[in-house]
Amino acid sequence: MISEQYRAMLSGKSVIRELSEYATARGKEIGYENVFDYSLGNPSVPAPKAYNDKLIELISTGDPMLVHGYSPSLGIPAVREKIAASLNRRFGTDYKGADIFMTSGAAGALAHAFRLVTAPGDEILTFAPFFPEYNPYINLTGAKLRVVPASFADFQINFDAFEQMLTPRVHAVLINTPSNPSGVAYTSETLQALAGVLAAKEKEFGHEIWLISDEPYREIVFDGKTIPYAAAFYPRTISCYSFSKSLSLPGDRIGYVAVNPACGVSAMLATMCGQISRGIGHNCPTALMQLAAADCCDLTADLSVYETNMNILYDALTSLGFEIVRPGGTFYMFPKALESDAVAFCKKALKYDLILVPGDSFGAPGYFRIAYCVDTEKIERSIDAFKRFVAAEY
């Protein structure tokens, strides 16, 4: 019989998708260039030429049985080696190829990570504001996502609330740094403190607590800084990565799971991912994208536009009176709305053709998300709309 569980989900509309559809429809009325569509986190810069060149080289001159052939279920061995070596060069880690499992983007990586270390009924904690897709990603595994309230002053971790919610039912903690929707990266101090709490609670509970680190925005970092690498702080860390944002190719569905060798069972966990794949129909990312991404894994697309956009918006909005925690990276920011009801706030913004997403579904009512992966020229034109909006409504 038709699954009631999935049929019921059809009526649950995504706020982001609804707003994006509104923006498209409005664009047909007034020209999409006049809609200040800040709804979608969709990379706005092209993939690097080196990646396209590598794809073409592989297709034109590669062994067709390798380029179009089945990849081993854990990924192509040389690809796993290259990614381990790149991580080790950049983060001083000690991965081997055997610790890497190739996936179809971060969604594929997370689907494996959750199943690796939780069973149905277990709890996974994450921190507001958080990416709302974590709800179906986790709850459909049978585990249960619980959301720790935000630390609104800095979007680091609210440790009081965290420790209260960290009961023996919790078997994994999920972080996203730098974060969708806040753009904030966890500091070394935050990660150190987090690791300390997890280690203490593992001892108290007598069972392992795994840290799952979702880091597709790891390479989009501002102000010339580097951001701390989560796995460096805690041995039982499973890093979930996607090249979607760093190489600007979300359609290519290529990413990986990297299991911290300090946990002592990293190769076993990577191998277990291959078993999980059999149940969820994963069966490797494309061989072609594995080969090309591994070749380009030290590159990024030209990501500088996101910092340019962030600066324009941050300066303009703070001077209009918005409270914003300054993003350390990504292409998001998460200002406080000018009234307590962010849904009402975002609805009013539509009158000025500003498409903003209320923070409620991110676990932070009263705030809103701006996805500024948009042409800079449009960002600049939108400032006047923000000015008119604030002047007229607040």
Added chain:
Amino acid sequence: MISEQYRAMLSGKSVIRELSEYATARGKEIGYENVFDYSLGNPSVPAPKAYNDKLIELISTGDPMLVHGYSPSLGIPAVREKIAASLNRRFGTDYKGADIFMTSGAAGALAHAFRLVTAPGDEILTFAPFFPEYNPYINLTGAKLRVVPASFADFQINFDAFEQMLTPRVHAVLINTPSNPSGVAYTSETLQALAGVLAAKEKEFGHEIWLISDEPYREIVFDGKTIPYAAAFYPRTISCYSFSKSLSLPGDRIGYVAVNPACGVSAMLATMCGQISRGIGHNCPTALMQLAAADCCDLTADLSVYETNMNILYDALTSLGFEIVRPGGTFYMFPKALESDAVAFCKKALKYDLILVPGDSFGAPGYFRIAYCVDTEKIERSIDAFKRFVAAEY
């Protein structure tokens, strides 16, 4: 904590994989060209030039935001339309784009189909001999696979056994035509009779029974025949397809689910697939492969070598005394072993560097599988090994 369920699976070795690893190791000793490796079902012909040309055209001149951008979760609308139109042209069906859901190969398609129409605890029936990966594919969803014994004379359906096992607990029936491992395609009579049984039992049980048709080998057909299209016989059919074999690109992970519009809720089911994706981390096949495969969906690679190989092996083995149901397609055949213990039989064959897979894991002890996606020249050389094997051992 680390999942016991998936950890336990690590000790379960795949017979096919073990034999394939043996063949590789043996190849290092005597040269792989001297190992008659019939273990793996891995396409042995290159993808068509038109497909590679299309990939290169898209990468070189396509809009990078389309080629490397997020696909909608159900697939790119124009791609879904093209595939529906191709099916309608070829099979006289009436699909719309909305009935098609793009997937990462057949494994991805099946992962969605099972979840669409069964809940944990439900039974799915399939027919021996069957592809052994159906076990983890289905059992890890929480549903339960049960295997109907083979009709050994023709590898059609053993209807007596089927009707006995078709209890009210069964909510879906899974077929694979033409079949891995037998190479046999179901006849119109078989599909007609199957549809009749399902319709009668739906009435008797008062609930729907869905037919899930796994058809990655649909385009590899011998003797100039066409094979019947399963969905034409039964309204509640979900067809699961992969371009892996027809276009010879298993590494490209591109396929689809097509829901028969005659079921009345086809677009709803295709849309539900997008919800299932959120729980299993599927999130679309690559945009690039969607676009290229849709453009080539009426083409195939040069598949004629498989028929050539089948004829050489079929003639040689039958003249050596093997009983074989002549394959109608695929690159498999499934002869009866020359002793009742096919495991012992295949072990003896190793002495002659013939790598054959015992039928036990396919649900048909006493038989063995030959995957003849191998160079014809090697097939010809293997005949002498078969002759020496049979002469010396039987």
